[in-house]
Amino acid sequence: MDAEGEHWCNIWLEYAAGGSLADRIQSFGRGLPESKVRPYAKSVLLGLSYIHKKGYVHCDIKPQNILLVDTNDDLAMSVSGNRRVKESIAKIADLGLAKKARQRQKGKGRLRGTALYMAPDLIQDEQYDSHTDI
Template identity: 40%
Template sequence: MFLEYAPEGSLLDLMNKYGGKIPERDVNCYTQMILEGLLDVHEKGFIHSDLKPSNILVFTPQHGTYLPILKIADFGLAKQQGAKDTRSRFRGTKYYMSPESIVGEVSGALDIWSLGCIVVEMITRRLPWDTHDQDDLRDKLLRGESPNIPEDMSKLGKSFLRECFTIDPNKR
């Protein structure tokens, strides 16, 4: 397998270049690019399982566009859709993991939750959770908590995040 060279680095690098919060109009475009990539991955029967800013590569803008192109990378934890994960009790990177990842359930909803966490981070420039303790985060997820939705987002943006953070993965 070959990977394209990403001259602009990762989404994490791009967020650092903005130097602060990314304007919501740009976040909307980036989110659409990530969703298109996830749709392609999910249609092929796979789940990424570790979606986070450092696993999204940034490419130079195409002619006629001002925003860079984003592409999903690092499929090291990818699983086939519907598979049960027996490896461990956690799937992915703690700040971006979904409630069902704790019990090893693997579906496309897992990636959608992670995308919501990424959107929160792009908008606020902070990690989606205020804890660094994995056990505390697990407990929050098991209690049905989700990352806070930024108050200064548009109504549509808040609605999108509420959908991403629906606890029941079958409704996400």
């Protein structure tokens, strides 16, 4: 509480120094090599699995909503004693459209998410479940 009696809240967020997956794809120009895609895909799938086990669906999985966070600090060394290249893992962001799974959207024509990344079945029957996010 400050001198005027106002309450203040602080929010701490993890800094994603690697930017978004969309930024990373754009920086490579022609897409990412498989060696980069594999660990990002694993991270995203593990995150989605957790969200789905809790009974929710994200509803807006797209490269802009995947953030890349460095996993190694500056002192990280490889087995041979050489400095390791920083690696990033993917983390799911922007849960603003997330909702309980297996619910139908209220109101015809009101879909959640980004049209270019939506599952076709979602557009047709408007029911959200874990398949919607993949």
